[in-house]
Amino acid sequence: MVKTIEWKDNKVVMLDQSKLPNEVAYITCTDHHRVAEGIKRLEIRGAPAIGIAAAMGIALGAQGIKAENFEEFTEGLQPIFDAMISTRPTAVNIHWAVERIKRYLFQNKEETVDHLKKLLIMEANKVLEDDISINRAIGQWGAAFIRDGDTILTHCNAGSLATGGYGTATAAMLVAQEQGKRIHVIADETRPVLQGARLTAWELMQAGIPVTLITDNTAGALMKKGMIDLAIVGTDRTTRNGDVANKIGTYTVGVLCREHGIPFYVAAPLSSIDFKMSSGDLIPIEERDADEVTTIGGRRIAPEGVHVINLAFDVTPAKYVTAFFTEKGVFRPGDLKKLMREDIDLESIRLKNI
Ligand code: MRU
Numbered sequence: 001m002v003k004t005i006e007w008k009d010n011k012v013v014m015l016d017q018s019k020l021p022n023e024v025a026y027i028t029c030t031d032h033h034r035v036a037e038g039i040k041r042l043e044i045r046g047a048p049a050i051g052i053a054a055a056m057g058i059a060l061g062a063q064g065i066k067a068e069n070f071e072e073f074t075e076g077l078q079p080i081f082d083a084m085i086s087t088r089p090t091a092v093n094i095h096w097a098v099e100r101i102k103r104y105l106f107q108n109k110e111e112t113v114d115h116l117k118k119l120l121i122m123e124a125n126k127v128l129e130d131d132i133s134i135n136r137a138i139g140q141w142g143a144a145f146i147r148d149g150d151t152i153l154t155h156c157n158a159g160s161l162a163t164g165g166y167g168t169a170t171a172a173m174l175v176a177q178e179q180g181k182r183i184h185v186i187a188d189e190t191r192p193v194l195q196g197a198r199l200t201a202w203e204l205m206q207a208g209i210p211v212t213l214i215t216d217n218t219a220g221a222l223m224k225k226g227m228i229d230l231a232i233v234g235t236d237r238t239t240r241n242g243d244v245a246n247k248i249g250t251y252t253v254g255v256l257c258r259e260h261g262i263p264f265y266v267a268a269p270l271s272s273i274d275f276k277m278s279s280g281d282l283i284p285i286e287e288r289d290a291d292e293v294t295t296i297g298g299r300r301i302a303p304e305g306v307h308v309i310n311l312a313f314d315v316t317p318a319k320y321v322t323a324f325f326t327e328k329g330v331f332r333p334g335d336l337k338k339l340m341r342e343d344i345d346l347e348s349i350r351l352k353n354i
Helices: 032-040 048-063 070-083 093-107 113-144 171-178 197-204 216-223 248-258 332-340
Strands: 005-008 010-015 026-029 151-154 184-188 211-214 230-233 238-241 244-247 264-267 312-317 323-328 329-330
Touching: 005 048, 005 113, 010 032, 010 048, 026 032, 032 048, 032 070, 032 093, 032 248, 048 093, 048 113, 048 184, 070 093, 070 113, 093 113, 093 244, 113 171, 113 264, 113 323, 113 329, 151 171, 151 216, 171 264, 184 197, 184 216, 197 211, 211 216, 216 248, 230 244, 244 248, 248 264, 248 312, 323 332, 329 332
Parallel strands: 151 184, 151 230, 184 211, 230 264, 264 323
Antiparallel strands: 005 010, 010 026, 238 244, 244 312, 323 329
């Protein structure tokens, strides 16, 4: 499995996903500005991966802060936090990473500035390690919902590349494959940036999972022919009522699944659930450059000057979601908010299998 991102020799090294699958190239970031730039340009993308990048970017930026005490150090960190948060608005994982780092700092406020700098590197690495084990857990729970012989539709890339490793939606597929289930994945190409064609198809082929690539508008026809058994997608931000922001076109998949009686699952680490936000209507939706729509591979396909709407994400209302695959188990949308409670008996709300 290729590494999406790592901390190496006091630098942040990330796989340049904008060049895949034609070129496997790495970007070495020597300052946090380059990390932020990489997130904006989709050189690193996918909600958990950009959360990890933010944590590492903060650790990197922290090394250059000149401060005598904790207060000066945290003052120096503020613009670095802001730089990370301002990169992409929809994925809550960036906010989650910043909050986690802030909490960690305050727990260690008695330490010297030099030691705090080292601790931030350790914590950023821990964010990465935790993500990998969270994804394994999502996979273990989610695989129970995949049967031998199933054909699974997925949209965008919620794979290894979108995370520290294993992916969220793909974790369930990888575990199902390890369990000996024969599965087949249908990957939506995911216009305009083609994460499905460029990234999901690439990584599933590497993992030895049979994959078929389709254009986004083919999914409905395949469902009608009975060729899709279930859909599994990722999320950039799910609100506590179970509304799901994910790559543009996910809403269409959710509605199509409902029409055809196909289960629609969302793989969601708790770091992608915004328990503070009550509904999907409140999620800020990133709008990206028109060039992503008017060109393909740098070649113009639409008339110069045409008006474009390029929403990077949409929101699928909770009513279309069959269940969420999380690291704590599989839950119905209505039960998601219960995960906020410390006293909840998870076993009483967990779904077991299909
Ligand atoms: O614009 P992107 O490529 O960052 O969008 C990614 C997605 O929509 C993923 O499905 C989501 O981040 C979940 S990744 C586990």
